[in-house]
Every structure is written in structure tokens, then in C-alpha cells.
Amino acid sequence: MRATTGVPTRENQWDVMKRVGKKTSRAERKALRPHEILEAAFEEFAAKGYAATRVEDIATRLRITKGTVYLYFPTKDVLFQEMFRHASTSSADPSTAIGCLRGSCADRIRDLLLITxxxxxxxxxxxxxxxxxxAEGTRLPKMVDCRHELFIAPTLAALTTLVEEGVKSGELRQDTAADTPDVLASSIFQVAVWHLMLADRRPIDGRALMEAHIDLVMNGLLRRSERMA
Amino acid sequence: MRATTGVPTRENQWDVMKRVGKKTSRAERKALRPHEILEAAFEEFAAKGYAATRVEDIATRLRITKGTVYLYFPTKDVLFQEMFRHASTSSADPSTAIGCLRGSCADRIRDLLLITxxxxxxxxxxxxxxxxxxAEGTRLPKMVDCRHELFIAPTLAALTTLVEEGVKSGELRQDTAADTPDVLASSIFQVAVWHLMLADRRPIDGRALMEAHIDLVMNGLLRRSERMA
Amino acid sequence: MRATTGVPTRENQWDVMKRVGKKTSRAERKALRPHEILEAAFEEFAAKGYAATRVEDIATRLRITKGTVYLYFPTKDVLFQEMFRHASTSSADPSTAIGCLRGSCADRIRDLLLITxxxxxxxxxxxxxxxxxxAEGTRLPKMVDCRHELFIAPTLAALTTLVEEGVKSGELRQDTAADTPDVLASSIFQVAVWHLMLADRRPIDGRALMEAHIDLVMNGLLRRSERMA
Amino acid sequence: MRATTGVPTRENQWDVMKRVGKKTSRAERKALRPHEILEAAFEEFAAKGYAATRVEDIATRLRITKGTVYLYFPTKDVLFQEMFRHASTSSADPSTAIGCLRGSCADRIRDLLLITxxxxxxxxxxxxxxxxxxAEGTRLPKMVDCRHELFIAPTLAALTTLVEEGVKSGELRQDTAADTPDVLASSIFQVAVWHLMLADRRPIDGRALMEAHIDLVMNGLLRRSERMA
DNA sequence: AATGAATGAGGGTTCATTCAT
DNA sequence: AATGAATGAACCCTCATTCAT
Incomplete structure (x- = not known):
């Protein structure tokens, strides 16, 4: 029925391990596999998108074969979603950042934005x-909503709370801007999009841009005397 | 499921034309085709991404067949790039907006941001x-760079010019923020990304957000007395 | 993206047609295709069973490629079922045979059995x-039931009717056997199974076996006085 | 879905043995294994056919893993053939039945048919x-021939002998039917095929059908004077 | 100009078989 | 003896592309 060559054309993971003298037991290997695969999947999917990524690309990155990938994930689609969840989960939880803010409202806003x-x-x-x-949000809105719920919304909520507090204490002015404090974070989107679109071809100093934006939103661009109503 | 009939169930382009009494000559038709195809390609590629879009999807949207698409574009890849160029070209040219700004620097900045x-x-x-x-920028960096060159860079350059002018005239303060006036536009990115990620599931009032951001960057969030050094 | 060799390694159907000077228009070809494919599918599935048959085998039999098969049938499974229905439909309808029986009950039973x-x-x-x-009935009982309903049941019902009639008229004896006249047809199953199992390796004279069986069962069924020479 | 846990959710063979207090030594186990595997293989292959059965299905049925199956059988194909031979061998040997027939020819024929x-x-x-x-006979004609040789042919030969004897003694009539006494057994094929095709969806009383057939063929075969009531 | 049947390379998925543990 | 992770050859199905009509 099926031919069985068994002749490996290139050295595989085990050969490599022997050559470099690593000691990884089968059990250890197996325990690591799902994580490894999710990491490799992240790289490939991020680089090429869902449809253009081949399961074999992901496998090759780990020097394993695609069959092995299917030992741990039943379909490419599930792999993608698990990868997304995994990569999300390993992101920093905004609540920890929010929890350790100290100082005046302005300081706390500044620090929250910088940490975020x-x-x-x-x-x-x-x-x-x-x-x-x-890229894939249209196909998987649930995924994006979930991520929004867990990471974006809490941060924006924290900003809102801080601004409300500052207004109440008189530290911050009460004005149009105070109604939608989300905009305080807009430069984060800008830097992110810039990176995604232009990568290293037109590098920017994200940190400097962030600080300039914070300066701007806290102090405004206009001279004191020119301040708009 | 693939149909095997070949009997068109819905009226095609010619039927439509006959019914509504339009007179579109073959030549006119031909002249229109590339434009139509590019438009259809835009819709499909935007909705599903390059790899997940089938040439036939694009054709079906126009009630034509894939063969016809290949009469005008040699490959799917070329079609994508032409579509991108075409869709970009039909966007508003920033220079027209920049040209008709009037009023104080603050006014012009505000108007430029709102128009943009x-x-x-x-x-x-x-x-x-x-x-x-x-989504596809990694694959086609040239495309993105070109777009940046034509649309994003000029707008940011105009902002820079306006800020410099305002600083010189004393209308705007000279500070960190003045060094990277790009950040003035960050809310535009924020709104755009919000739309792309959350579509109509978590709608926002983009205009209100824009105005709040403009208020913020022009006036700052801090009370006058609290202004930071 | 996809390489396009376009270099056919072996002459395909069209080459063949040109070479032998056949004149089959595209439209004719297309109209014939589903039928051709069903016939080829019949041969392959019958020879190797569902699971062991490759769609490509079916295509190759027609000197076309598997892609073409999928132009007419959405999946291998559907192809199998359509093939089964098609092959069943083209079988002789038992009702026509039943309709033209003439003569005594004995004659009609004999003729019905021989025709069947x-x-x-x-x-x-x-x-x-x-x-x-x-072979596949366990997987697709519906298919078998349908076939039974249309072909086997009517024939057995006709036998029952004939026997009842003969008993009533006194031509046939009333006895155990008359209660399950299905057994009159048992030799048909025997010959069929023999063919399926032993093919041409141990050939039998099916017709002779049939006639012997009819002789056997008729002389048993008939009253003493009606016994055939 | 493939599980990635490796944690057995159900108790395996050893657990079972411990629980019920059985004492099966490793050696005993090993001696039993081939037999167990062949039995499990029989069930799976019979239910799904050769190609659609996975070696793992067979192993799972025994709560062992596919690796173990390969300890006892080198390939799936060999396993199938050994299973077929094993299942055949465990069938009743027709010669024993033939050996203990007693009574008149008619009685012996009847008994042989019923036993068979x-x-x-x-x-x-x-x-x-x-x-x-x-189902698989086309692929493995040898297998079928062997089975025919051992089980079908002897029974038919015995029938032939019995009929010849009956004719010689004057108990049975000499006629067409006597030339191919195989047909006496045709109802066995009929019942078998009926079961295989319609299983329990259209059940029949096989025994009644057999007796009706015997009644039919015996009263036909017997001389007038010998006719049974 | 337009069609759409046909092609065939490819990618997702399965599973017989191997072999280190 | 038994396991089960890993392999890789197939096989189903898709779709970019071609080209005769």
C-alpha cells in the first residue's frame, strides 16, 4: 500500500539533538510541543496571514513535519485560534500596570500611557x-472582541477613571476632552500602525513620539494666552 | 457545490442593459471593464485578504466570468497591485486640502486634521x-511605501510646517511636542484602527473623538495653573 | 504564486481527438461528461470499493484530470451515490418484465424468474x-433500501401474486412453500454471489443452474396431476 | 479531534485485570494477543472494509495501541489475510456435519441443508x-478460492453425492435438476445476502425460508410415490 | 470580447509504519 | 512487551491560469 522510504533527506530534530548533544527526553519534548508549535504558528501567521501560511511552514520552522502538528491540533483553523489565544494570554495583563500607579493624576496618566x-x-x-x-478580524470577530474586552477596554476604562478623578479634584480641567479620555491613548495606536505598515523601512522613535503626545495632551499646543474657549 | 447546468439563474449584465434600455456599446463596455474589475477586486480583497480571495469571486460580483478578468489583468497578483494603486489614486489628494486652509495656525491645524x-x-x-x-504589507512593502509617500507623508509634512509657522509667530508654544507634530494626527489612526477591528460591533463617534482630541492637543488636559514645565 | 507549466507530459483527451479525427464539440463533450464520469466511477468503485478508489483513477480512465471530475460532482461521496443511483436507474425495470408475462401460472413464474x-x-x-x-451497505443503508424497494421487492411481490393465483386456480399446491414464494428466486442470488466471489476462476453455467432450479421448484409446487414431463 | 493529553480516560486492560483480580501472566497475555487482535480485526474489517479500517481502530477495540498490533503482524495487509484465515478456520468444518448424517437420502439432504x-x-x-x-475478493482472489475450496465445495460435493445416491436407489427422480444439485443450497445464499444487504432493517425468518425451500425442492425431486405430505 | 471547461500544482488532512523510550 | 510521538506518502479538494469555442 504505502511505500516506506524511511530515508531522511535532511537531518531532523533528533539528529540535531544528537549532534549538539542536547538532552531532551521524549516526555519533555512532548510537553513542550504544543507551546513550540503555537510559537512557530504565531511567527508564520503573523508574517503571512492565515490563508497564505502553510501548516508545513510552521512545522519546518521547528524542524518537524506537518503530521506532527496535527498530532497536537486538529485543524489549521483551530491552531490559528489557539495560537491567537495563547499569544494574547502571554501579553501583559493591563490590570497589573493599573494597580501600581502612584502620584498625581497627571503622573498616573502619564505612567499608564507609557506602560501601555x-x-x-x-x-x-x-x-x-x-x-x-x-487582517483576520472580519473572519473571526469573536476573537477580536475577546481581545478587546480583556486588554483594550480595561486600559481605556482606567484612563476614564483617572480623568474623572482628576476633574473632581480640580487637577484636570473639565472639558470636551474629558468626555472621551480614550483619545489620550491614540498615539499608542499611531505607533503600532506605523510599525505594522512601515516596519524598519521608515523607523520612528516610538518612545519620543509617545512622550511628545503625552506632553501635548497634558499641556496643549497653544500658548497659555491663546487658549481656546 | 458546483453547479453543472451552465444555465444562468440570474440576469447578467447584458440582460440588465437591455431591460433598462441602456445603450452601452461594446467599446464603452470595454473601456469600463478595467475600472469595474478593480472596484470589484477592491471589495473582495478588502473583505477576505489576498490569499483567501478567489479570482472567481471578483468576477461573480460583476456577473462576468473569471476568463474575462484575465483579459484585463495577467495574474491575480498584478490585479491586486493595480487594484491597490487604483484605490489609492481615487482617494482624496491631501495637497488640495492643504491648499485651501485659512485662518490662524490653530484653525488651520484643526481644519487639516478634520479634513484628513x-x-x-x-x-x-x-x-x-x-x-x-x-495585512499584506509584509508581502508588498513597496506598495505601502508608495502609499505612505503620496498620502501620509504630505499630510504630516503640512502639519509640521503649520506647527513651525505657529511657533515662529508665537501662536504655539515651542516644546517637546513641537518636535514631532505627527502626534497631532494620532487620533485619526485610532479611529481607523477601531473601525477596522471592531466594525459596527462597538461603534464609536469618530467625529466626536476627533474633536475631543483636537481640543486636547491644542489646549491640554491640565488646568492652566497645573501646567507642567 | 502557482507555477504554470502548461507542458502536458502525455497526450490528453483533446490531443487524442485530434489525432483520431473525432468531431466532438465542447458542448457535446460537456453534455456527455456527467454520464461518462458516472460510468467510469462505476467501473472503479465496483472494482476497488469506495475507500480504495481514488478520484484520480476515475479521471484517468477517461483521460481527464481529477479537477474535471470535481467540475461535475462536488465530492467523492456524492459522486459515489450519484453513480449508484445512475447505475441502478439504468437497470431494467422489473415492472416491464412483469407486465408481459403470458401463459399458465407455471409458465409465467418460469418466465419471470428467467427474465429476472x-x-x-x-x-x-x-x-x-x-x-x-x-460492501458499502453498512455505510449507506438508505442506498440499499432504495434499491431493494425499486427492484427486489416488486419482483418478489409479483412472484407472490402469481403463486397465490396459481393456488387459487388449483394449478399449484397449497403448502409451506406457498407461504414464502421468495424462495423461488433463490437461485438468482446464488448465481450472482457465485459470480461475485469466483468470477471467471470457477465459471458456472448460470442459465443451466437457473433452469435446473426452476425445474426443481416447479415440479415441487405443481400438483401431482400437473407435473411436467 | 486528536487528544493531546496522553492521560487515559478509561481503565485499560491491566486496570481491568487488577480490578477483577484476574491473574494473567505476561506469557499468557502474549499467547493470547494474536488471537485477540485477529478477533478485533475481524470486527473492524467486517464493519468498514479493508481500506476504511484503521489499524488504530483495531487496537482501540482492545484498549491497546497500534504499536502493539505491529508487534504481532508486520503490515495491515498481512493482518487482514491472517484475520480472514483465522475467521475461516474457526468456522464449522462441513466434513463433520457430512459425517453424521443419517436416514433416507431426503432426510440427509434436508439435514445437510439445515446444518449448513x-x-x-x-x-x-x-x-x-x-x-x-x-467486497475484497477482487483484490485477493486467492483468499476467496481457498475459502471456497475448504467450505463451499465440500458441501456441494456432499450434496451431489447424496443426490446421485438417491437417484441410483430410486428414491429421487433423475432429471435436469439432478445434474446440478448445487441449486439445492441456493436458499442459503439468498438468506445470507438478505442479511448482508438489509441487516435488521427488513428482517426475515431465515429458518422458515430454508424450510420452505427444502419443502419445495424435495417435493420436486422426489418421485411421485415418495412425495411427502 | 467573453466564456467556461479543463488543467495541474498545491495545501489540508489522514494514516500505515517506525523506533526510541 | 508496550507505547505513542514522529514520519511522510497519499489522497481529497481548491483554484490560478489557459485556451478552444
């Missing part, structure tokens, strides 16, 4: 998840 | 081009 | 459908 | 072997 920036726009993994959310 | 917002984040076509830039 | 034999056990196509019914 | 019926058409295992002979 570091965890999102400045984090390759999170950026690529944004890419996938944009 | 209307032409980009609030324009479905431009938004979908952003989606494609993010 | 010719149409079933002695007909390769019907025999192979029996093979498929036995 | 019980051992074949009315025996699930033998019936399923018939199914496999029909």
Missing part, C-alpha cells in the same frame, strides 16, 4: 496580534 | 486600504 | 451493484 | 466473511 505603550505598540508580539486582528 | 479625518479614518475605502496595508 | 435472472445475476452491472450493496 | 444454513447464513461470522469475500 511598552506593553503594546512597543511589543512586537502585541503588535502582530493587532495585525492579525485587523 | 474625513478623507481617511471616516472613509471606508481608505480604511480598507489601511487594512490591506497592514 | 437475465436482468440481474447475468447482468454484470447489476451484479456489481450487488457487490457495492454488500 | 445454521453454520453459514445464520452465523454472523460466516456471513461477514462472505461480505469480505464479495
Amino acid at each position: 505603550y511598552e506593553n503594546t505598540a512597543n511589543d512586537r508580539r502585541t503588535r502582530e496580534l493587532l495585525r492579525l486582528s485587523v | 479625518y474625513e478623507n481617511t479614518a471616516n472613509d471606508r475605502r481608505t480604511r480598507e486600504l489601511l487594512r490591506l496595508s497592514v | 435472472y437475465e436482468n440481474t445475476a447475468n447482468d454484470r452491472r447489476t451484479r456489481e451493484l450487488l457487490r457495492l450493496s454488500v | 444454513y445454521e453454520n453459514t447464513a445464520n452465523d454472523r461470522r460466516t456471513r461477514e466473511l462472505l461480505r469480505l469475500s464479495v
